[in-house]
Amino acid sequence: MTKVMIDANVLIFAILGSGGMPNAATRKAANPPYTLVLSDYIIDELRRIFNRKFPHRILDMERFITVAHYDLAALAAADAVLEGDAGNSSRRS
Numbered sequence: 687m688t689k690v691m692i693d694a695n696v697l698i699f700a701i702l703g704s705g706g707m708p709n710a711a712t713r714k715a716a717n718p719p720y721t722l723v724l725s726d727y728i729i730d731e732l733r734r735i736f737n738r739k740f741p742h743r744i745l746d747m748e749r750f751i752t753v754a755h756y757d758l759a760a761l762a763a764a765d766a767v768l769e770g771d772a773g774n775s776s777r778r779s
Contacts, residue, residue, distance in 0.1 A: 689757065690715035691723045694731040701732075701750050702743060722756040 692715055699708035716722040729751060736747045 687719055687721045689721045689723045691725070691728075691759065694728050694735065697728070697732060697750075698735060698740075701747050702740070703746075716755055722754065723759050724756045725759045725761045727761060 692712060696708045696711060699706075700712035703709070712722070714720060732747055732751070736744050740747075
């Protein structure tokens with residue numbers, strides 16, 4: 687199966703029911719031959735944005751997280767990735 691990770695902004699529009707491309711992309715990614723992949727970071731971002739901008743639609747967002755079929759990806763913390771890259775980059779003086 688092909689794994690597809692969708693940006694939080696696309697998921698927001700799909701959850702809000704705007705239809706169109708975000709909804710079609712999310713539906714397609716959640717069904718075979720594809721597997722929707724989310725991360726803790728994306729889920730946390732969804733919760734932050736819905737709490738701030740769409741508090742009246744939080745239940746819709748939580749329902750999506752509960753009902754949608756997806757794999758949860760473990761991603762490295764941004765600080766660890768940046769620290770790892772710092773040693774490999776060349777700097778000009």
